[in-house]
Amino acid sequence: MYTQGLDQQSSEDKKKSARDSGSSEDAAALAAFQKRVEAEEKIEAKDWMPDAYRRTLVRQISQHAHSEIIGMQPEGNWLTRAPSLKRKAILLAKVQDEAGHGLYLYSAAETLGVSREQMVADLLSGKAKYSSIFNYPTLTWADIGAIGWLVDGAAIMNQVPLCRCSYGPYARAMVRVCKEESFHQRQGFEIMLELSRGSEQQKAMAQDALDRWWWPSLMMFGPSDTDSRHSAQSMAWKIKRFSNDELRQKFVDVTVPQAQFLGLRVPDDKLRWNDATEHYEFGEIDWQEFHDVLAGNGPCNRERMAKRRRAHDEGAWVREAAEAYALKQAERQAA
Numbered sequence: 500m501y502t503q504g505l506d507q508q509s510s511e512d513k514k515k516s517a518r519d520s521g522s523s524e525d526a527a528a529l530a531a532f533q534k535r536v537e538a539e540e541k542i543e544a545k546d547w548m549p550d551a552y553r554r555t556l557v558r559q560i561s562q563h564a565h566s567e568i569i570g571m572q573p574e575g576n577w578l579t580r581a582p583s584l585k586r587k588a589i590l591l592a593k594v595q596d597e598a599g600h601g602l603y604l605y606s607a608a609e610t611l612g613v614s615r616e617q618m619v620a621d622l623l624s625g626k627a628k629y630s631s632i633f634n635y636p637t638l639t640w641a642d643i644g645a646i647g648w649l650v651d652g653a654a655i656m657n658q659v660p661l662c663r664c665s666y667g668p669y670a671r672a673m674v675r676v677c678k679e680e681s682f683h684q685r686q687g688f689e690i691m692l693e694l695s696r697g698s699e700q701q702k703a704m705a706q707d708a709l710d711r712w713w714w715p716s717l718m719m720f721g722p723s724d725t726d727s728r729h730s731a732q733s734m735a736w737k738i739k740r741f742s743n744d745e746l747r748q749k750f751v752d753v754t755v756p757q758a759q760f761l762g763l764r765v766p767d768d769k770l771r772w773n774d775a776t777e778h779y780e781f782g783e784i785d786w787q788e789f790h791d792v793l794a795g796n797g798p799c800n801r802e803r804m805a806k807r808r809r810a811h812d813e814g815a816w817v818r819e820a821a822e823a824y825a826l827k828q829a830e831r832q833a834a
């Protein structure tokens with residue numbers, strides 16, 4: 500849900516102008532909006548924007564926030580079992596960063612008029628989606644390496660262009676988020692490097708993690724361009740700068756040499772360098788798996804949601820205490 504309250508023009512004014520000029524007023528507003536977008540002007544919270552632009556951003560930013568919050572679970576699972584105090588401290592900092600990204604993004608979405616309560620309610624009821632990648636289990640310590648390297652790596656590929664998104668609050672939030680994601684990616688790669696230079700067992704563990712996380716990471720870029728519902732409009736609005744397939748290709752081109760450096764094998768028989776295109780060719784993604792996980796039937800969907808609901812219930816006292824404190828502060832200020 501979002502409100503129209505942030506529109507500069509009140510709904511009464513709009514009705515009046517629509518009566519006066521038919522639909523030409525809307526067409527003029529849309530054209531002016533598109534002109535601003537094309538001139539690379541940032542759209543701010545109080546500016547007029549088409550309803551569909553607002554809805555698209557609310558959906559995208561809230562999904563992004565939910566992914567950060569649910570994304571804490573697979574790694575949080577290893578906090579108590581990290582192999583050293585140093586690794587534990589790094590992982591703790593990383594998981595905390597993800598919580599921060601979630602809160603930061605909820606705030607960005609709130610500037611569009613949607614309430615935090617509504618967004619959280621939509622996540623908990625299952626109405627809102629989060630990134631499917633977090634419905635896969637973290638079976639060994641190497642999975643923590645693979646997530647940082649591949650999942651945060653894919654997130655960076657997706658999010659760096661969002662720093663230039665036409666919506667100002669989202670673009671600015673992404674600048675800080677991307678800086679932290681880059682640390683996450685490096686810590687993951689470093690875990691993989693250490694494992695791949697370790698014992699035969701450690702190397703096998705790293706390979707197994709790559710085998711399990713490679714394809715789900717490629718799926719993170721979303722459906723192929725030919726099947727992507729929202730892409731074209733988002734590109735026209737300069738919310739997106741590159742298509743899903745372009746970003747996926749960039750990710751493969753950057754990541755394959757990293758796997759080679761680690762001495763690990765990317766689990767794709769069709770993977771080969773193409774001299775003419777100067778890109779890697781790669782095999783077909785199992786879209787059935789993607790849609791199954793998206794539909795709620797991945798290995799951990801139920802577990803993730805159950806844990807999130809429990810955490811929300813158990814945190815009720817924190818929300819109540821924060822509200823009581825805010826009320827007390829407000830009363831004191833008024834006095």
Ligand SMILES: [Fe+2]
Pocket residue numbers: 567596597600676680
């Ligand atoms: Fe994040």
Ligand SMILES: [Fe+2]
Pocket residue numbers: 597651654679680683
């Ligand atoms: Fe991250």
